[in-house]
Amino acid sequence: MTLANAVLAVIWFGVIAYAVFGGADFGAGIWDLLAGNPDKGERPRALLERSIGPVWEANHVWLIFVLVYLWTAFPEAFVSIMTTLYIPMMLAGIGIVLRGSSFAFRKWAAQLRYRRMFGIGFAAASLMTPFFLGTVAGGVASGRVPIGNAAGDAWTSWINPTSMLGGTLAVVVAAYVAAVLTARDAARSDEPDLASYFRTRALVSGVVAGMVAFAGIFVIRSDAPVLFSGLTDTYGGAVVLLSGVAGATSLVAIYLRKRQLSRIAAVVATVAILWGWAIGQYPWLLPDVLTIEQGAATDAVLVALLVAFVGAALLAVPSLIWLYTLTDSGALDTARPIRSDTSDALLQDLVAAGNETNLDD
């Protein structure tokens, strides 16, 4: 494996992590959007918020990781993509700002109408951001990004069949993964009605995602020939098939309420789609114009990036695992009973013991 391939593999690892973890956060926002009026939507929204609250910022960093690695290892491809696909990138960026800030603000809005306003900001941006990022993927995959400073078409580079496929697929897959994961969170926090609420949604969105992915094969065949021949000439097709099988498995598992299996299969299906894309497009960075080797930075830089990745693996990954373990076990779930040795408990004990008397306000 060449150095450039190794770094690209690291980047792809980041893309997949962002698609799964970040995607689930976007999906949560999409279900928030679809949860109906404030009364009906109150409990699902509360559950969604509790599920993503502690993790969304960390999940978001995967995107930054990908961008930074891309511009360092493949600078020419990076600026070509960013300047040609300026419009959808900008819209995705605005979506990211709206989403994160609305999410943080919503907690504090006392009046329902403000809460709704921030809720809509958060939820609408959760739809918009993956959609536009998906159109970017489609623009790249279908070979619409030439090399150069804004060399491609500002509009058709992302308003085209493959981009629409990419955008739609990103949205439905995000919704599907989120529904699968949230169904499990609901079951864990003893809210069986919500578990079945999200189970239904997981089934529906899973079927839709499967249909979109299937239709996508035909879109790619006519609109992204380089990618399509890559898929048919190599074992990429087999990976796409694996995605289909995993997707079907997860649907059956959801139906049978095998929650652990459904989670794993849903993640495998998502990973396999991205993996299939990578194999299909190999060895092109930008189909037909720039290969991985041509686009790569010099070896010293690539080595430095791999060193940085080892640093990340040593420092960030254990912390990340701790965070996911805490959330996964429900230890950070605010709806669960309070332990007795926490900071909050300490504060309450002190107040109860009368230490508050020194507060003269």
Place this chain on the structure above:
Amino acid sequence: MRIEESVVEPLLAVVDANLYAARYQMAISLGFHIILASFGVAYPFFTFLAHYRGYRKRDVVGLRLAKRWSKAMAVLFAVGAVSGTILSFEMGMLWPGLMGPYGDVIGLPFALEGIFFFIEAIFIGIYLYGWNRLSARVHLFTLVPIALSGLAGSFFILTVNSWMNGPEGFTIAPDGSITDINPWAAMFNSGALVAWLHMLLAAYMMAGFLLASTYAVRWLRGNRSSVTRLGFLIPFTVAAIAAPLQVMVGDIAARALMERQPAKFAAMELLPDTRTRAPLTVGGIYVDGEVVGAIEIPLLGSLLATRDVNGEVPGLDVVPDGDVPPVNVVHIAFQVMVGIGTFLVILAGWFGWSWFRRRGPPESKLFWIGASSAGVLALIALEAGWTVTEVGRQPWIVWQIVRTSDAVSASTGIVASAIAISALYIVLGIVTIVVLRIIARRMDAGDDVHTPYGPSGTST
């Protein structure tokens, strides 16, 4: 005359809407992000001090403050993270002529910074949601990685900026290609350490004075509770220690600049001609190659810059025609920064003196009025400092290597996005302040528990 013309000419040559729109958009985005980023660097430390005191001394006040500050921290971090993300987009979208040829040279610090973004985001999630979930001890110490990764993250980003001001770690071959790239040498460039220290102190000063000033206002309004007192003392003390150090580091930075970027230095000091026994120019503007309306303090310019009244100081005449930065902007911004820095040192000195004499903050109302304004002033100084650095580097995006006009994107729609970003940030800035005030009010009323759509009675 000569110099003024040369400022106008190249600008006319590149009357290119994209250049202005892109610079403006970059300035807005960075100017916004840096405020939040500084909070991200310094705020966890203040929270740690309060929380640690609360935990060790079983002190209600410390714990109360830590809890209160953690609520604000959640909002500030969220806005900081998303505003930073847009910046990483913009580096590529707006400046392909920087990121295309040099993205690989300066990518390493960004990649390393990512590690610390992860750590910061992970532990902030755990701390914020751990108030009634983790053991009190573990919970307290989750603040430590947050504070440390703020230090590390700011170092890495500053290495990039100081590289733009003094590029190292590569060679340009005769055919124009970039060879011998050494990303480690580029990262550990010779300006990085001073720039980082100066930025770090600025972050502690801005966040500290700003946080303290909210309590100073309460104090002026007659609220002398122990919460107000401690809430003032913790951040103010840290910022007051940073203030004199900042002037020292700033002085080192300025003298280094004389060697590294004489054009910026001359603009900062508003000195038309290279000379010995140079005066210090206070105020004044530069019109047609002449300094108008300035107060000149004899010899001080040379003394400060070279530690010798006979020392030679570079003037704007060392700068080739066409490469002179916008002199007035740089000079005014520099004076604002230094003026505020001096004021803050005096304020800190007053506080220190009073503490030395009577173990308490000054009683004088004047002090409290000063303290109430210190936060906003520190913020202005920080923005002014960045204006010096960035505008003073013009017309180069990478000092003497890449011109900003050669780096800018050719995409259509940059003007539109610059407008959209401005509108977004104006609204976002206002809403952030409103939400922070709501948090303060709600915490005052003892109503810290509220999940938006949550089952009644649960807390975050």
